[in-house]
Amino acid sequence: MGESAIAIVGGGCSGLLVAVQLLRGGCRAPITIIDPAAKLGRGLAYGTPFDSHLLNVPAGKMSALPDNPGHFLEWLRARRRPHADGAIFAPRKTYGEYLEETLRDELTASGNRHFKHVRAEALSIRIQPNGALVILDRGEPINAEKVVLALGNPAAGPPSVSSARTEGRQYRSPWIGDALRRPYQGERILLVGTGLTAVDSVLALQGQQPECNIWMLSRRGILPQVHNPRLVPAAPPQLSASGNALAIFRELRAAVAAFREMDLCWRNVVDALRPVSNQMWADLPLADKQRFLRHLKTYWETHRHRMAPEIHRRLDLYREQGRLHVLAGRLREANLRNGAGRARISLRGGGERLLEIDRMIDCTGIHENYGDKPRPFIASLIADRLATPNDLGIGFRTDRHGGLVDAEMRPSRVLFTLGPPRRGELFETTAVPEIRVQAAELARHLLG
Numbered sequence: 001m002g003e004s005a006i007a008i009v010g011g012g013c014s015g016l017l018v019a020v021q022l023l024r025g026g027c028r029a030p031i032t033i034i035d036p037a038a039k040l041g042r043g044l045a046y047g048t049p050f051d052s053h054l055l056n057v058p059a060g061k062m063s064a065l066p067d068n069p070g071h072f073l074e075w076l077r078a079r080r081r082p083h084a085d086g087a088i089f090a091p092r093k094t095y096g097e098y099l100e101e102t103l104r105d106e107l108t109a110s111g112n113r114h115f116k117h118v119r120a121e122a123l124s125i126r127i128q129p130n131g132a133l134v135i136l137d138r139g140e141p142i143n144a145e146k147v148v149l150a151l152g153n154p155a156a157g158p159p160s161v162s163s164a165r166t167e168g169r170q171y172r173s174p175w176i177g178d179a180l181r182r183p184y185q186g187e188r189i190l191l192v193g194t195g196l197t198a199v200d201s202v203l204a205l206q207g208q209q210p211e212c213n214i215w216m217l218s219r220r221g222i223l224p225q226v227h228n229p230r231l232v233p234a235a236p237p238q239l240s241a242s243g244n245a246l247a248i249f250r251e252l253r254a255a256v257a258a259f260r261e262m263d264l265c266w267r268n269v270v271d272a273l274r275p276v277s278n279q280m281w282a283d284l285p286l287a288d289k290q291r292f293l294r295h296l297k298t299y300w301e302t303h304r305h306r307m308a309p310e311i312h313r314r315l316d317l318y319r320e321q322g323r324l325h326v327l328a329g330r331l332r333e334a335n336l337r338n339g340a341g342r343a344r345i346s347l348r349g350g351g352e353r354l355l356e357i358d359r360m361i362d363c364t365g366i367h368e369n370y371g372d373k374p375r376p377f378i379a380s381l382i383a384d385r386l387a388t389p390n391d392l393g394i395g396f397r398t399d400r401h402g403g404l405v406d407a408e409m410r411p412s413r414v415l416f417t418l419g420p421p422r423r424g425e426l427f428e429t430t431a432v433p434e435i436r437v438q439a440a441e442l443a444r445h446l447l448g
Contacts, residue, residue: 004032007134007144009122011035012043014419014435015150016099021443023106030114032142036121043152044175046096052203053092054308058229060086064102066436072098087229089308124380132414146446149417153366154375169336171361179361180204183212188356190343192331193363194218199307201363206318214324221328224302226312234268236276245288270303281427286391334360369393392424401445418442
C-alpha cells in the first residue's frame with residue numbers, strides 16, 4: 001500500500017498548482033498526484049496538440065503564482081518569445097509546458113524527494129481513522145492523511161440529440177477519440193454549439209488540409225466576443241442592487257451605457273466584476289441563480305469568456321471563404337447511417353432546414369449534473385455519502401476551504417476540492433486566475 005501525506009486526485013492545472021503551492025509552503029512530506037496521463041499540468045485545456053488553440057487570457061494575466069504576476073510572461077520571454085508583451089495570447093500547449101516546468105522547478109528548489117506521480121485512475125475513497133484510502137484502477141491503493149480532488153471538467157457532456165442515428169460519425173465531444181481527425185476534401189461537418197469549444201474545433205479542423213465545410217449551430221447563433229488586450233483595468237462599477245439578479249443586470253446595462261459615454265469599453269465593466277462576482281453570486285437566492293443559468297448564462301459567457309483577436313480574424317476569413325457558416329436554431333434530428341448524413345434543424349427565425357452532413361461533433365460544453373449520472377468517481381463519492389451535490393447540482397457542496405460536505409452536512413477534514421467541482425457554490429472558479437488563488441489558499445490550509 002502506498003503512503004502519502006497528501007494525495008491529489010487529478011494532474012491537470014488544478015492538481016499541479018496545489019502541488020506547487022504545497023512545495024512553496026515548505027511541505028517536505030510525501031505528495032502523490034494520481035492521474036493516468038503521462039504528463040502533468042495538461043488536462044483537457046492544455047493537452048491540445050494544435051498550435052492554433054490559444055489561451056483565452058493574455059499572457060500577462062496567466063501567471064501560475066498569484067504572488068508573482070509576471071511569472072508566465074518572464075518564462076515565455078526566456079523560453080519562446082524574447083520580445084513577448086503581456087497582451088499576446090500564447091498557445092495553450094505552450095502553457096502546459098510552462099506548468100510542468102514550474103512544478104519541476106519547485107521540486108528542485110524545495111528538495112522534496114517524496115513526490116510521486118502515480119499513473120492510475122481513482123475509483124473510490126474510503127475514510128480511515130488516520131485519513132483516507134484512495135482505491136485505484138490498477139496498483140496498490142494510496143493511504144493519505146488529506147486528499148485533494150482536482151477533478152477539472154469531463155471530456156464530454158450528455159448527448160445533445162437523443163434521436164440521432166449514427167455509424168461512428170457523431171462525437172459527444174471534440175476531445176474524445178478522432179473527432180478532430182484530418183477532414184477529407186469538402187467534408188461537411190456540423191458542430192453543435194458556437195462557444196469556445198466549437199471555436200477550438202473550427203480552428204483544429206480548418207487548420208488541417210484539405211479544406212472542409214463547417215456549420216456551427218446553437219439556439220441563438222452567438223459567437224464569443226473578442227478580447228481587447230490593451231484595455232486599462234477599471235474599478236468595479238458601484239452597484240446598489242444586491243440579492244436580485246434582474247436588478248443587478250439592469251444596473252450593469254446602465255454601467256455599460258455610462259462607460260460608452262466616457263469612450264470606455266463594456267469589457268471594462270465585465271472584467272471589473274471579477275473580484276466581486278463570487279460575493280454577488282453568494283448573495284443571490286437559489287431561484288435567481290437558477291434563472292441565471294436558464295436565461296442569462298449564454299449571454300454572460302459570450303462576453304465574459306472571450307476569444308483572442310487573431311482567432312476572430314481567422315473565423316472571419318473562413319466565413320468570407322464560404323468554409324464556415326453560423327446558424328441559430330435547434331437540432332431536431334440527425335441521421336448519419338446511410339451514405340450522406342442529414343440533420344433537421346428548426347431555425348430560430350422560423351422554418352426548418354435540412355442540412356447534408358458527413359460528421360457531427362457536440363461542442364456544447366460541460367453540463368455535468370452531480371445529482372444525475374456524473375462521472376463514476378464523483379458518483380461513488382456521493383453514493384458513499386462522502387459528498388453531496390450543491391443546490392444547483394453542478395458541483396459539490398463545500399465549505400469555505402473547499403472541504404467536501406457529506407450527507408450529514410458535515411464539512412470534511414480530509415477531502416477537499418477546488419476549481420470546476422466548486423461551480424455553483426462559486427461563480428468564478430474555472431479559470432487560472434481563480435484556480436491559482438484557490439490552490440494557494442488550500443495549500444496554506446492543508447499545511448495548517
